[in-house]
Amino acid sequence: MQIVGRSSSHFTRMPLMFAHELGVPFEFAPVYDMTSMDSDIYAGNPALKLPILRTENSSLFGAQNICRALVEMAGSPKRIVWPEELRDNLSRNAQELVWHGMSAQVQVAFGTTVCKLPTDNTYFVKARSGLERSLGWLDENLGSALRTLPLQRDLSLFEVSLFCLVDHLTFRRTVDIAPFSALVRFIEEFGMRPSARHTAYRFDIPPAAPA
Secondary structure, X not given: OEEEEOOOOHHXXXXXXXXXXXXXXXXXXXXXXXXXXXXXXXXXXXXXXXXXXXXXXXXXXXXXXXXXXXXXXXXXXXXXXXXXXXXXXXHHHHHHHHHHHHHHHHHHHHHHXXXXXXOOOHHHHHHHHHHHHHHHHHHHHHHHHHHOOOOOOOEEHHHHHHHHHHHHHHHOOOOOOOOOHHHHHHHHHHOOOHHHHOOOOOOOOOOOOOO
């Protein structure tokens, strides 16, 4: 079983963390060139997106789908809190803003860093502004959002996705997270988990060509 993705991707890091938390063995298959239009590189995903869970007989697309599949494979009694269990507007909004932030981060990083497009383009200026405002809201409401989660839990998708987003902003500095003190404390504490330490962001380096 392979998780196809990038070590520098927050969407990929979510299932990597789940696999470590659940003790599910896997092989990591890095994608080196995100500008490629070959769907085979993305394990057959026609959207040309990551991550993908590839097994002998099929491929599963998307971070949340893969996290759910890993829980099923583990057969573990661990208590996982999923987004559909969030019962109030604040916690639902919190998860929605995390999803938005993750997508905006990709939008800005891919457009300006990978594609070398002008950073002052309105498309990226608005994306960055929306990301900063979402982080501000999450910073202000983080304590309340965490208190809505069941006390008896081993993991929640909200906490994992939030950690992957905010920690990614220390890796690719699209915006400065220093003003968001609650979020900074959160990633410092959550980052102590073994699953976080084992999946730290890095750039995948293609193997050298044979001499």
